[in-house]
Amino acid sequence: MPKKNAFYAQSGGVTAVINASACGVIEAAREHDDRIDRVYAGLNGIVGALREELIDVSQESVDSIAALRHTPSGAFGSCRYKLKSLEQNRAEYERLIEVFKAHDIGYFFYNGGGDSADTCLKVSQLSEKMGYPIRAIHIPKTVDNDLPITDNCPGFGSVAKYVAVSTKEAALDVASMCDTSTKVFILEVMGRHAGWIAAAGALAQETEGDAPHVILFPEVAFDKEKFLARVQKTVEEKGYCVIVASEGAQYEDGTFLADAGSVDAFGHKQLGGVAPTLANMVKSELGLKYHWALADYLQRAARHIASATDVEQAYAVGRAAVEMAAAGKNAIMPTIERAPGPDYDWSVGEAPLNEIANVEKMMPKEFISEDGFGITAAGRDYLLPLIQGEDYPPYHNGVPQYAKLKKVLVEKKLKEGFDV
Template sequence: MSKKNAFYAQSGGVTAVINASACGVIEAARENQDQIGNVYAGHNGILGALREELIDVSLESAEAIAALRHTPSGAFGSCRYKLKSLEDNRAEYERLIEVFKAHDIGYFFYNGGGDSADTCLKISQLSETMGYPIQAIHIPKTVDNDLPLTDNCPGFGSVAKYVAVSTKEAAMDVASMCATSTKVFILEVMGRHAGWIAAAGALAQEQEGDAPHIILFPEIAFDKEKFLAKVQKTVDEKGYCVIVASEGAQYPDGTFLADAGSTDAFGHKQLGGVAPTLANMVKSELGLKYHWALADYLQRAARHIASATDVEQAYAVGRAAVEMAVAGKNAIMPAIIRGEGSEYSWSIAEAPLSEVANVEKFMPRDYISEDGFGITEAGRAYLLPLIQGEDYPPYKNGVPRYTTLKKQLVKKKLGTDFEA
């Protein structure tokens, strides 16, 4: 039986370490050339497969692939494109199988979050019924840290480190100027339904009473009066108040504080900015001078301050995906398992995609303080190991030196184009 080629694609919002997973996949595949032929990468994620735009990874040097480990963003291009259900549009999935068959692809590695886990599972299932079985392995990636069955998600640890450091530094700035300037500072971070990133702001605290003084989680219904009272009390006592707010903060009825009234490609509500919404409350109700900042893409692209733990785990799940595939595994995800004991350790196990796809993991209530504005010691114990260690990229002329790839496409073999 001839060996099959592999297809790798990046999905959804990129991270500081998703390319480390790509590095792990490609290096492991090159070490298993007796079972895996060429590696192709999707140009702009799954769209690359639908449009038959496959990047020939064999043309990339070993040095360029190794440099992916310290390069942020999505080196092959990612996309926000949710495949419809099999019932609504079977043609999309059949097109993927046709492209894989044309290029003799037998391994599918999809690097993303919950939606991509669902796609991975469906391709595995449909390929069997079409008589061209594909070994589909999902590689976890999401800054939101909301995938089930894995202790944490590659990409999260580096965002958490960035948010903790930024909160600490901004708080020092505000504290030094609050006598005559800003009284309230609000940092808005990502996290639509799960407050993991917002919680990481608490890691800036060295002792009780340190900033951030208020954290707003999607899991805790927003109480305007309680919030404003806490802001005023903190300013009265400390002279200033620092807030870390999740973009998904919502009222008791589930309405987002910052609902922009539209949806994205995945059907998710577009959020219009919780920080300015809160700032307007502070100004109109309390008359306090404020400043706010939006971490936005900066938090997920900050490879210069990545967590060493995160980099190691991202690379490891990429390698593990290939090792699982050559061992004959299918429809699974390499999951990070936290070890027992006081000293942090981790290992990798298999998680079935049937239990991963379209399932969100939220902050446990016992990780959030009783008043809903902070984290508990249990929450801190969970978060702290994930931001440990520094893994600085090489620098040139004072800025990080990141790699770019050739990204040369292979010749198309199918006679028809596909509009996606």
């Protein structure tokens, strides 16, 4: 393939380390200047491509790109915009190919979860049919840790570390006040269908009986009576009870405890807050004083407490995506492969997108304790290596210093716009 430009975009909910993947892509692309000319980034993800709003990454300094490695959120802007199927809206995909062709883009790097893997695959397939083949590589990213095949997903390790640390610190607070104050503390974490993040709360435990005392997973049907009995027993025995609850906790019939009655741009149900729902149960049924907290954006933006393992893996899959594309590979995703054995070792592998797109990886049953309120030794063995190591950003005047990009847009070449 002759020398072409590359396009990179960030998709969906951002993470503490997605920009480390961006750093890996851009630095590797600059090293492959025999294959890749310029790197463009979508302003606000794939929406930037549809609107022909392309950031000229060559306008960013070497230092600014390097600083992406320790910068949270999506430096180029992300979006929650799901492209429909080819049958429903072929025009969207054709528009992408037209924009890529107008700007001589031959490489497409899409950094996101299952939905973006699907988009990446479709762009690869349609571009061939339209006579302008694009090498499309999906770069894994999701705090939910629910992409298949890959051992884990960049973004998850740092959220897991944040949740484990927050659970431990909050538990110490509650324990110190439980004699005359709060008896129950509930931390609500992300995880719509998969309970990986909630499971990470268990890493706060150092000895048997430590908090959290109850974990609620989407994979385990919520039993109100069983839950309240466990809370009551824990308070009686320890004086307090700490709960980590996944936002996707649901009843046996699949109804979410916190169904808000609406859906987001991806067609997912909007969840209205499982923590206050549980708190109301505790208050009305048990009469116990409570506090609850919603980790929300804090858990995925906390770069100051990121896992060093997570940062390294995020950067590695970004670099690998470029290496794979330069080697002529297409419609694949770099994966993280865990070596067998007691010592944690990993490497970068690859998987075809038709086995990745729109497939969710749930918590295995063998990772969840028999009573459904905790994790097993196997679950702990899986999770613990992913939160190892610290990778602090530089600080100035007591706060972290993060990258600030110019985000200079290239001149549009297509006369007609595109409504998004």
